[in-house]
Amino acid sequence: MTVQKTTPALYEEYKAKMQKIADVRNAMSVLGWDQETYLPPAGAAFRGQQLTTLSTIAHELFTEPALGGLLQELGQREDLDAVQKKNVALSLEDYEKNRKYPAAFVAELSTATNVAYHAWIKSRKENRFETFEPSLNRMVALKKQEADILGYKDHPYDALLNEYEKGADVEMLDKIFSDVKTSLLPLLQEIAQQPVPDKKFLHLHYPKDLQWQFGIDMLKAMGYDLNAGRQDVSEHPFTTSFSPQDVRVTTRIDEQDLGNMTWSCIHEGGHALYEQGLPTEQYGLPCGEAASLGIHESQSRLWENNVGRSLTFWQHHYGRLQSLFRHNLLAIPISDFYRAINLVQPSLIRTEADELTYHFHVMIRYEIEKGLIGGALETKDLRDIWNRYYSDYLQVKVPDDVRGVLQDIHWSHGSFGYFPTYSLGSFYAAQFFATAKKQVSSLENDIASGQYDRLLQWLREQIHVHGRFYTSNELCERVTGEKLEFRHFLDYAKEKFGGIYGLKY
Amino acid sequence: MTVQKTTPALYEEYKAKMQKIADVRNAMSVLGWDQETYLPPAGAAFRGQQLTTLSTIAHELFTEPALGGLLQELGQREDLDAVQKKNVALSLEDYEKNRKYPAAFVAELSTATNVAYHAWIKSRKENRFETFEPSLNRMVALKKQEADILGYKDHPYDALLNEYEKGADVEMLDKIFSDVKTSLLPLLQEIAQQPVPDKKFLHLHYPKDLQWQFGIDMLKAMGYDLNAGRQDVSEHPFTTSFSPQDVRVTTRIDEQDLGNMTWSCIHEGGHALYEQGLPTEQYGLPCGEAASLGIHESQSRLWENNVGRSLTFWQHHYGRLQSLFRHNLLAIPISDFYRAINLVQPSLIRTEADELTYHFHVMIRYEIEKGLIGGALETKDLRDIWNRYYSDYLQVKVPDDVRGVLQDIHWSHGSFGYFPTYSLGSFYAAQFFATAKKQVSSLENDIASGQYDRLLQWLREQIHVHGRFYTSNELCERVTGEKLEFRHFLDYAKEKFGGIYGLKY
Incomplete structure (x- = not known):
């Protein structure tokens, strides 16, 4: 017995x-x-x-x-x-x-x-x-x-996607990237008609130590707990977690590019806040893990873009930045700074792309991956396909492979299905942020005064604390009342860039 | 089949x-x-x-x-x-x-x-x-x-000793510490009659960054390979190895004490050179590991004391040190510096003890451990025993437990049998160094000119490369032609401190 x-x-x-x-x-x-x-x-x-x-x-x-x-x-x-x-x-x-x-x-x-x-x-x-x-x-x-081996219902690519973003599939992504094409492309074309803001002053000499100090200050302001984390330098910035009590970020500092450190600190800070917010008592269990890569990216993008590239954010931080880099910034009004950090301009390299063109980079990779895994494309044709896509969508001519089809490491790692989570992250971020604006009444004032505790509290309660309890889709519906909808990103983009470029929406 | x-x-x-x-x-x-x-x-x-x-x-x-x-x-x-x-x-x-x-x-x-x-x-x-x-x-x-559980022939303490120093036993240690008592104590007593050298200048303000730079310079000079290692800061300096291709040291910098960083860098550097010299192809196997703790300590002590506290060593380095810390050292002749860094004076704290009194600290712990494990002593009497030993051997009065019986962490870790390896290390170091002097004819000139490659080469060939192939005793006999003999340390001590204190030997 x-x-x-x-x-x-x-x-x-x-x-x-x-x-x-x-x-x-x-x-x-x-x-x-x-x-x-x-x-x-x-x-x-x-x-x-x-x-x-x-x-x-x-x-x-x-x-x-x-x-x-x-x-x-x-x-x-x-x-x-x-x-x-x-x-x-x-x-x-x-x-x-x-x-x-x-x-x-x-x-x-x-x-x-x-x-x-x-x-x-x-x-x-x-x-x-x-x-x-x-x-x-x-x-x-x-x-x-x-x-x-994993199995799938409709498209083999769905099985791979599922590894990174449970529930995401070709049907969902086709729809979203079709929205990107039909509604973001016109916005890009309108912006292309406008005068290009000056951003040369972001590429003057910005001493390393001062950049480091400013980065740490921003991380602290965001609520990143340095008692349970730290920042170090690495070639590529990343966030890693050894437990919710030990979540580390890294940064890279380019003395000729203020933006490099600035938004990488805020971006990794957003990832790190998520990891620090996961429930400690669920250590090692699914509910102690992040919901998905897309949701993880939503946290970094929300802080990086919706917060960190907003005029409101810089109303609080710009004075300090100017005082740190007087020679470079004292003569630059905040409005010029704001336009410069939000410059939209098609380019060759994904990781250096602006907030809008970025999603065309992702879409191109998505189309290619789907084609390769589905059998519609072959790797021997990849350079041609790549270059054609870049010409079609971004109107840029790819001069060589390093700046083209060889630029990302992901495929060499076998990470097919990973790229779409970058875009999903931005779109989730826009949707979450729109909801936060409604639910946290003080949000605009908070950001204008450098107070993020209520926003963080909201993210903690709505998202972080649940771990993997909900899938991205379930979480999105629970937090925002609806499934992922591209129009939130579009609304955000139109309002912001319409304002910056003087477009009528 | x-x-x-x-x-x-x-x-x-x-x-x-x-x-x-x-x-x-x-x-x-x-x-x-x-x-x-x-x-x-x-x-x-x-x-x-x-x-x-x-x-x-x-x-x-x-x-x-x-x-x-x-x-x-x-x-x-x-x-x-x-x-x-x-x-x-x-x-x-x-x-x-x-x-x-x-x-x-x-x-x-x-x-x-x-x-x-x-x-x-x-x-x-x-x-x-x-x-x-x-x-x-x-x-x-x-x-x-x-x-x-482990088993032993004569004394239970032998079983524990064996964990740190294979082959060492109470019989061997009793003999060695009896030599320490009978021949080192008279030397100490003679030194105590002499005027005390001034070492106040070692405790002026020594800026952290300059100390760090000097430490790194010394490590490099010794032959520590920074391509396969690095230095960081920790509360207690230590050496750790993740493979012979990744051996790391740490240091501690006290701005009020130049000696703290200086000899801890050289000491850990000695440990690290051993680890970097272990055969890479034996990774994971006994012959890829250090012979014993005593032999490990012999490497750190040889560099720290026999090399790093010698007048010859500073003939090369003192000029650079003076130029880094002009205000503190420019007026101090090398002879005064040499006397100060070799000051012999009984004290309460083992880790701060000089090269000679140090072994009485170790001996006291050895006597106590042997007594506890053998059953001759009980922990309830430990404070009294401790204080009596310090008074008997070092003529110092222990003012409180923190500066007495509670000073070392080892017993709380259960590391009984570890302390003797500290002394064994110094004694092996003296014996190895005496042999090196005979076999490396250029040794004195090398040290005087800051060239340690021949010494390192000798240590590599004689000691490092063998890993655990020989026990400490076998290794000692193989390298020096005889078993560990205390007289080599005594000869070294008499020559050096006799010279410093003007004693006749």
Whole structure:
């Protein structure tokens, strides 16, 4: 006779297993953070090996049949509260997805990714897409295979999208990017008719230490808790979390470009506020994780754009900025500064794009990925397709591969389905911000006076605290009363850029 | 019919298992390094949990019966080379030792250590030994139990010593500390009759940035490879290694004490040169690890004292130091500087002690540990014993517990048997250095001109490259032609301090 374990005892067992896995994954994050910030050059090879080992251990722990049995048993228990039920359901889902991958496939993908990454590096050095193409082709084949392993209803790309943004699919994205085309393109064309604001003064010499100080000040003002976080310097800014009590951001400082540090600090700060706001008691469990990449990006974009590129924001901060950089900014009125930081201008490089043209960069990648995974496009034609899209949508001529089809690292990592979350993030941000404006009556005054605690409180309660309890779509509906609607971004864009460029809307 | 695996295949299997364990342990070291350098305060609790998880995983991997079987099988193979044989033998020894610990004992020790650590902190705050005494008593009981688990021939303390310094035992240490008493004490007494050199100028204001720069310069001069290492700031200076390609040191800078940074950089630099000199191809295997704590300490002490506190060393560096700190040092002749940095004076705090009195601090702890573990002493009498020893050996009166019996953290960690390695390190250092002087004919000239590459090369070939292939004693005999002999330290001390204090020897 076996004695049945009580539900609380089973749940504790499950929690302990999940926290053990989280500890290993967070250790990986520490090693990853160190790799980007402080690792001495010669240490890279052994660090790679150490990360692989931890990743293998985490995978082994998360695919243990004992965990599966426990999850199945818990899934049948009725005496769990709603959050516990959701945790168990999501863990079971994650577990079953993980178990779908044959070991041979995982090894193959890992090898191919490594090859593709190095081919991409080489390809960029040579400025020649052909060097990367065979590896990319291999990655696409493997990703198609992955879509089959994971399963999908309509389009194989849906399976990949789902890894980054649960519930998002080609149908939803086609609709959204069709809105982008039909309504954002006319706005861009109108803006293109207007005189181009001057932004040369943003590229004078801005000393490193003063930029650093201003960045830290902004992070603090936003409510980023430096007692449970820190900022360091890395080549590419990022946010990483080892627990809600240790969430770190990095920044990059370009002494010839004030914008580089400024909006990267605010952007990463937005990500970090989300991570710091996740419920500590759910550490290691799905409800202690961010809802999705799109929702994560909504938090960074909301702070970066809706707040950090608004005139109201700078009404509070501009004086301080001017006093830090007197020689560069004292003669520049805030209105000129505001126009300069919101300059809209088609360009070649996604990461340097403005708030509006950015989404055409994402759309191009989305169209390409969908085509590759769906079989409508082939990698050998990619340079031509890329260059044609850039000419069609952004009216820019791609001069070489490094500034074209080779510019992003993502495909070499096999991250197909990731790009759309960048746009989704901005669109969620606009929708959330519109709701916040209605629900937090003091919002405009708060921002004008550098007080963000009520906004942060609202984001915490509406979004952060739920973790993965709701999918992005559910969360969006719950917070804003409707599913994701592009028109919120469009309204925001028209009001803001209409104002800046003197357009009539 | 089972097909027998070839020895190379078996050895590769063993190596892979050991490297996996090493990867986990090195990940722990990264997390530990981060904890001491950059961890935000609120992150401490989850970090503790993450470290515990990794430690459990490493322990599980290292006690797997499959590993035991593999080691036993390999132990019977004849077709291994000498290094491979040694690796297998040492791993088997480590494995069997690990398996001796009952899980319940490990858990009990871990809990008791945690309690003892916090009691020690509290006790120090209250400046009251009684608060710590019950926990210390518990630790001693557990450590006696550990000695029984591990087994020993003559004295239970031998079992604990063996964990830090294989082969060292009470018989050896009694002899050495008896030499310390009979021959170092008279030297101290003679020095005490001499006028006390002035060292006030070492405690003027020394700006942090300039000290940092000087420290980095010294590390570079010593041959510390910053391409495979880095320096950061921590409360207590330490060296940690994530592979021979990533060996990090930390330092502490006190603007009122030039010595603090200076000799801690050289000391940690010595440890780091050892780690950087370990054979990379033996990563994860015993022959890729340091021989023992005593040998490790010999490397730091050799650089710190035999090199870094010599007049010859400063003949090269003092000019640069003077130019960095003109106001403080320009009027100080090198002879006064040399006397000041070698001031001998009994004091209360071990970590601040000079090169000679230091060993009385260690001896006192050794006598106490031996007594506690052997049963001749009880923790309740410890304050009295401590204070009596300090009065007897060092003629200092202990004013309170914080400056007395509570000063070291080690016992709260359960590190009984660790202290003697500090003295062994200095004694090995003197013996190695005496040999180096004979074998590296240019040594004095090299040091006088700031060239340490030949010394480093000698240390690499004689010591570093062997890893754990030889025990400390074997290594010492191999390098110097004899077992550890205290007289080398005594000769060094008499020549140096006889010169400084004008004594006749």
